[in-house]
Amino acid sequence: MIIxxxxxxxxxxxxxxxxxxxxxxxxxxxxxxxxxxxxxxxxLVLVVGCSTGYGLASRIAAGFGYGAATVGISLEKPxxxxxxxxxxxxxxxAFDREAAAAGLQSVSxxxxxxxxxxxxxxxxxxxxxxxxxxxxxxxxxxxxxxxxPVRTDPKTGIMHRSVIKPIGKSYSGKTIDMMTGTISxxxxxxxTDEEIANTVKVMGGEDWELWIEALSKAGVLSSKVKTAxxxxxxxxxxxxxxxxxxxxxxxxxxxxxxxAINAKLSASGGAAWVSVNKALVTRASAVIPxxxxxxxxxxxxxxxxxxxxxxxxQIIRLYRDRLYAAATTSDPKKVPVxxxxxxxIDDWEMREDVxxxxxxxxxxxxxxxIFELSDIAxxxxxxxxxxxxxxxxxxxxxxVRSL
Numbered sequence: 001m002i003i004x005x006x007x008x009x010x011x012x013x014x015x016x017x018x019x020x021x022x023x024x025x026x027x028x029x030x031x032x033x034x035x036x037x038x039x040x041x042x043x044l045v046l047v048v049g050c051s052t053g054y055g056l057a058s059r060i061a062a063g064f065g066y067g068a069a070t071v072g073i074s075l076e077k078p079x080x081x082x083x084x085x086x087x088x089x090x091x092x093x094a095f096d097r098e099a100a101a102a103g104l105q106s107v108s109x110x111x112x113x114x115x116x117x118x119x120x121x122x123x124x125x126x127x128x129x130x131x132x133x134x135x136x137x138x139x140x141x142x143x144x145x146x147x148x149p150v151r152t153d154p155k156t157g158i159m160h161r162s163v164i165k166p167i168g169k170s171y172s173g174k175t176i177d178m179m180t181g182t183i184s185x186x187x188x189x190x191x192t193d194e195e196i197a198n199t200v201k202v203m204g205g206e207d208w209e210l211w212i213e214a215l216s217k218a219g220v221l222s223s224k225v226k227t228a229x230x231x232x233x234x235x236x237x238x239x240x241x242x243x244x245x246x247x248x249x250x251x252x253x254x255x256x257x258x259x260a261i262n263a264k265l266s267a268s269g270g271a272a273w274v275s276v277n278k279a280l281v282t283r284a285s286a287v288i289p290x291x292x293x294x295x296x297x298x299x300x301x302x303x304x305x306x307x308x309x310x311x312x313x314q315i316i317r318l319y320r321d322r323l324y325a326a327a328t329t330s331d332p333k334k335v336p337v338x339x340x341x342x343x344x345i346d347d348w349e350m351r352e353d354v355x356x357x358x359x360x361x362x363x364x365x366x367x368x369x370i371f372e373l374s375d376i377a378x379x380x381x382x383x384x385x386x387x388x389x390x391x392x393x394x395x396x397x398x399x400v401r402s403l
Contacts (some may be wrong), residue, residue, distance in 0.1 A: 001400050003084060005389045010287050011100070012387045014083065017400060019388030020090035027057060027312040028098055034316045035065025039330030041319075042140035042226075043083055044130055045070045046122065048113050048211060050095075051088025052386065053282055054230050055145030057311040062141060069105035069133040070124045070174045073113045084400075087387050103251060105133040113146055114207055116154045119214040130332050137220050141323075142227040144208045147282075151202040154210075163203040164288055165191035166245045169324045173241065173290030180381040182372045186289035191246045205251035205257020212261050212272075222267040226323055226332065227261060228275050229254055230383060233346065235355055241291070259341065272330030275322075275343040278313055281382035292379060297351065297361045300376035307348045310382070320343050 006013040045062040049055040050072030062068040065129075076089035084090075092108040101107040107125040111118045130137035139180045152159045165188050175186040191199070208229055215221045231251045234242055242248055254274055261272035279298060285291045302308035309317070322343050338344050348354065365373050384390035 015087040016388035017392040022403040024094035031061045031065040037066045041066040045141045049145045049146035057144040057315040061315045072108045105129045114151045116344040123218040136220040144229040160198040160201040162199040171240045174293045176292045199246040202252045204253030227272045278346040278349040295372040296376045296379045
């Protein structure tokens, strides 16, 4: 089968197995180059939402950078006879294959991470992978990086759906068709109270709390366990649709949960944080009003200034310079945080000069000069690469015989 990208309205409907494998291998090589296991770095790691983006990078950095045994959880679709699987399906396969070749223990679980069943399965997987690695079945690091549009509450059985909408009034902002460079205006109506509540239920911190509670009750958490969940703040121009919208309301709940978890874990030397990460191209960000336009201009500035990072570079810096820096490994209270207790690895994005120059660039971009003044080409590349396309060294005219 010859596989070419199928894109509709900034959404990619398929993936390329060979490309996905190549991207995972590149991230592995960077993690091996930049990280080294030292006293205090994790030996057993759980990543909830492990298959793409920051979750995948978190697992790669822990496994191949620190030599940790890992358990990863995600919900993916395998290939059929006529269609390739999801990108995450191939990413997990690549990770497990490379881990086995490197002598690292790993288990990838497929299913609903919100369910009680998956939490029970995970406890058993933790014990299994720890036994194989000949280490104590005590998780040192829990990364919560779950991105799902829906969640079934395990207590009520009710399915909740999230929305990306402003709160209080409608919103309109520029957006870009990454394939053509066409600039248009995208609008979103104000969310209802029910939509806000549902989005918090799906994307807030309740499930993170349930995970830590389940792992603690099962006795598989280290007394000094560290846990982190990821969020994004962004510039003020995006706040109406992001920080002050339904997503932002959910992220506020994530921060609430982080503080509650930290209060419980700190008694034994553990800790919890919310890490604010930089803007990157994801399957979701490509369809949020203003975000593609902002990110395309941001990338241009950060690349010109030599400070651009992708997912793996961000997580390497989170691990190396924050969670497992020499001064913080044994004392979580020394991890640098902002006034709200959050780790900030969006610090380069939010640098005053970067923001000032990015906003100025946005004011100059037109359809005539968009490919010159913005990095829409980089945005498009990252979007395609997340699905296994546009990866250097991959022959996309070759027949893919195994899906």
